[in-house]
Amino acid sequence: MAKWFRQIVFGDVDAMFASAAVVADPSLAGKPVAVGGPPPRGIIAAASYAVRPFGVHSAMPTAHALKLCPNLILVPPDRALYRRLHEQMRQVTDRFFPATEWSSIDEFYADATDLQLLHPDPAALGRTVKDALFEATGLRCTIAVATSKPVAKLAADAHKPDGLAVIEPGTEAAFLAPRPATSLSGIGPKxxxxxxxxxxxxISDLLEPRFESPLRRMWGKRLPVIQALARGIDDDPVVPDREQKSLGHETTFDHDTDDPAFLEKTLRGFLAELAHELRVEGLAAGSFTVKLKDATHRLTTKQHHFPKPLNDDPMMWRDIRAALLSLMAPRTKYRLAGVTLGDLVPAMGGLFDQRRSRALAAMDAIIEKHGTKAIGLGGIREE
Ligand SMILES: [Mg+2]
Known part of the structure; x- marks a missing residue:
């Protein structure tokens, strides 16, 4: 077999949350399962393949899904289970690939270019990884191998569920040609x-000479980039996602302090920056540690788990503030304060509360531009 100049493997678990519910309770296998919150306000987070023929899909109000499929078995989200399955899958991909980029809790890219001597047949490699993931977790996933990330992802989407696809070098454009132009990444609804x-x-229309001038008017200098994508040419590398298990910030004050308001303001500012970083990285924290060092250098800490992994600082602050206040001793001055967010896991993509995610996205845009001070959180850094 000819060596590929580049070989990217993309894997995506089929209906992850719904399939996880079946892993937890095998009696649900083949039944019309969906994961989501109860009516009237709940939404469907994931629909099994058994309910898709009824028109039930994720992000749909549960009340509506129940009308379409009255026998629907509604299962509440189980984040601890998803986290455990994700870790098990990560152990499998770490075993096979030198570098893996988990782009979400159930999707990964891996660069297999340097594995071709060991695994000369990409289909056999894909099959082996697929079987190993199933054996470790009980989850079925679709795997696609191609010369770039976007082609591998589109190939997997086209072969779901339980699929295995190999797009040989040189056949990318032919594979892409009949697909909707809107399936290319970066083409939004507008x-x-x-x-x-x-x-x-x-996608082939994007390369048609008769559309060249209206497309050039639309995209200008970006057109050649989009046309390269339409031919399946893209060199976006696999970037191993962060292995970091915690993220923290602390500071030593110029003057020892016993002012609770000052300590609260300091930690609130740190939290705003850390939570922003989590959201940018697509992560959420399962726990936090608050740390205080008093004037005599005695260190006290308090560690707690959030009820669920969070990256939303207004929600995280309630627990962190309570821990800070409980840690503070009377008539004690402090020289250092810090907060660390731990048990970092991939965030759930805002499926469970979309309104809140939009508000946070708006806040992140402001923080990117003007820093945390712009939204009145008073981030204090004294280092
Ligand atoms: Mg998936």
Whole structure:
């Protein structure tokens, strides 16, 4: 077999949360299972393949899903279970690949370019990884092998569920050609509308000379980049996601203090920055540690688990503030304070509370531009 100049493996668990519910309770196998919150306000977080023919899909209000599929078995989300399964899958991918990028709790990219001597047949490699993931977790996943990340992802999407796809070098453009132009990454709903207006539907249309001038008007200098993508050319590397298990910040004050308001303001500022970092990295923290060192250098700490992994600092602050206040002793001055967020796991992508995620996304945009002070959190750094 000819050596590929680059070989990317993409894996995606089929209906992760719904399949996890079956792993936890095998009697649910083949039944119309969906994971989500109860009506009237709950939404469906994941629908099993058994309920998809009814039109039930994720992000749909549970009340509506129950109308479409009255026999629906609704299972509450179980984050501890997802976390355990994710860790088990990570152990498998770490065993096979030198570098893996988990882009979400159930999707990974791995660079297999240097493994071709060991695994000369990409289909056999894909099959082996797929079987190993199933053996470790009981979860079925779809795996695709291609020369770039976007082609591997689109190939997996086209072969779900329980699929295995290999897009040989040189066949990328032919594979992409008939697919909707909107399936290329970076084409949002607004661009999709403009494409529709000028009559561009498929990825091959993006390369048609007759659409060249309207497309150039739309995209200008970006057009060649999009056309390269349409041919399946992309060199975005696999970047191992952060192995870091905790994230923290602490400071030693210029003057020892016993002012609770000052200590609260300090930790609140640190938390805002740390939580922002988590959201940027797509992570959530399962626990936190508050640390105080008094004027005599005696260190006290308090560690707690959040009720569920969080990356939303207004929600995290309640518990952290309570821990700080309980840690403070009367008539004691402190020289150092810090907070660490631990048990970092991939965030759930805001599936469970979309409104809140939008508010946070807006806040993150402001923080990126102006820093945490801009939203009145008073981040204090004294180092
Ligand atoms: Mg998936």
């Amino acid at each position: 661009t999709a509308e403009s494409l529709e207006r000028i009559g561009v539907r498929t």
